[in-house]
Amino acid sequence: MVNLSDQLSENIGYLRGIFKNAMDFILREFQIDGVSAALVAMEGLVNKQHITLGVLNPIMRTAILQASGREKMVYIQQNVLGTADQAEVHTMDDLVLRLMNGFSVLLIDECNYALAFGTQGFEKRSVDEPDTEVMQRGSREGFVETYIINISMIRRRMKTPALKFEPIILGEESHTPAAICYLDTIVDPEILAEVKKRLGSCNLQDVLAAGYLTGYLERPSIFESVGLTERPDTLCGKLHEGRIGILIDGTPTAVYVPYLFVENFQTVDDYANRPFYAAFIRWLKYAAFFLAIFLPGIYVGIATHNPELLPETLLLKVAEAESQTPFPVMLEAILLYFMYELMREAGLRVPKSLSGSVSIVGGLVIGETAVSAGLVSAPSLVVIAVTVITGYVIPKLYEQMAVLRLAFIVVGGIWGVWGILVGLTFIIFNLCGKSSFKVPFMAPVAPFRLHAMRDVALRIGWKRLAAKNNPVQNMPGAGKEEKRF
């Protein structure tokens, strides 16, 4: 760690050295009543008007008659500047970090510390509704890339001193500022300490997205045990249940832990809608999850190995359709599914002006031509289409569903229905063996707690739901170490 020198020329020389070839480094040298001074900042991160009016003008227009540079600095600090965010800087590392965060820093000759002013003024996206978590009733605000604004959005919704934001720096090279937020009246201190420990072990060079951190907060598995949200209201709800949020500068996605499997099926809308409708939608999502993963596999398995399971009329229709196509059912399903995933990926990546063309080509080729040419059968197409639609009902699980769906098509094609059930058993073991910060991932289903079903199997009314807060660390089976060897 390099301390600041009391020689301005040395400090400037050091800064020029480390910012060599950095065209956004601003260095403005001037005199304060005969003593050399300099103001440093980074172009694009600061508001120049703010610097001129709030920092430079007051300093240059005031008679600062103290003899030494250090005395001048103390006088400026106490009497001249009116900036709210002002801090003493004693080391070069701290100075550089503040420059990178939009501070401007005043250095004076004969003074071995600097003064940093909060003069941030960079371009940022305005607050708008997140596309990935659309809500019918309630707030239209979503997180933005500036984490300070995200903090303010949470604070606006939870006006309590129990809400804490602890600063951390992530990324050895990027020095990305982030904040750990929680309600200190509800949070489990052990979970909080574990989160800090795991974040402390993060050896990433750069943290450019929230997804970079998830690997440090969970064990590898098919299903994710770290929650991601772009909605401040969602995060507030989670904090109220004892969870810990992490807001990272530069990404509109907040991370929160512990995260349970049932949360994939819960949205803020559930709590804004009427309870009976919310419960109905929730069951629809559970059904959609099973359909999205298993339907094509079951179809392939039944058509290939267990046709006796189909009603006679349906069996005849499927058999007739399949007899017209050249490929076996499994290959047909895989081809159709690949085609769909290709179109989806292309639709996401091509410029918006071309996405319409992709849809038309895809729709025509798959929907009409492939069937009429006899390459694929209509029942297979219907099954894949239904599967794809159901997959969108639970967007949080799309990645897992996409991969598992393909796996189950293969399993169903090779082993039939029993193979699907074997796969299901493996998934159950995988889900049940997983914990998120010592909270069972499948809680409160396994281990089971009847009382908790009021927000899993049902969504009871707010009067009863609000009567007792059930923090995540109180879930059945939470806080136990799994016996592993």
Place this chain on the structure above:
Amino acid sequence: MKHPTKISAFQFYFMLFLSRVVISITVNAQTLGRGNLLETIFSSLMLFAVCFLLVLPLFWLNRRYPEKSLPAIAEQRMGGFGFGISAIYGVFFLVMNTFSLSMFLALLLNTMDPAASKWSIAIILTGIALYGAIKGIETISRAAICIFVLFALGMAAIFTALSPNVTLRYVEPLWYDGAGTAFRGFFVFASRCTSIAEFAVLMPFVTGRKKLGFAVFNGGITLFLSILLFFIVSCLGEYAYLQIFPAYTLAAMSEIAGIQRLDALFIGLCMMTLVIRIACGLFGISECVSRMVKPRVRSVLLAASAAVSVLFSLWITEDARRAGVLFRMEYLLAFTTLTSVLLPVIIWIAELCRKERKAG
């Protein structure tokens, strides 16, 4: 040794239920003595009563040593002989795993799909069970809850679909040929019952209302078996006595909502419960060897036990006569009696004597 993981009695008995139910549904007239199948309901009731008696010494020991399994108590009190007891329990679980797996393979190959690859089936099922056993008892018990729900729904669907087929005239008068069938049925059920041995080995992992849980579990399994036997007799009639696996035949003739037969569902459910049974057995083995070997060696031993089960069950299913010789009811009954009756009672009496000596 303090166990870090405790599962609730609720979780434990779900696990035990599935572990026991899978082998109970493979009953047939051939093993039960070709008598009136309905009389075997009394066999299950007799086992129900006997289980209550057998579990008493275990509850006594558990109250005295809540953190120790029966093999651990034996090792502590009897030294070298105690390690022998641990080994007996380990071998018992290995044998029962092999027996269960070979029964399932026989069921699959004889009924549903004779061309199925038994290698892949045995390896995959045991592999999943091994994965669960290595993850720990918490994982197995949590999975047991999910699988129990699927099992209950599936069996409810099968029984509902079958209810129109119940023909009461198939129900023959009881005790026409004496009580021989009921007694033989009792011995068959008892020889396949691993619950007491599992309880003896896994009890330190359980917390909560164990006694009430045991009563519900024991009653539940008896009730389920009774319902199954009633449906077998009343729906299949004489046909039930000709089938190798009448429960499978029952599922094959059920029809619900246009689906013409539910045998694939039945096999799937059997397979899911079998995974729980094998996982329980493997975890039981790991607990038996936990005081003798290091954790890393234990996982290797578990994998080896799983491999032995797979290889033996494949070898046994190659030829039906092998199963007939190796898994004779008498052999299994002797082994089950040793692990579920003799050893617990011996250790219990030894502890009682020790307690009296101390008091004296």
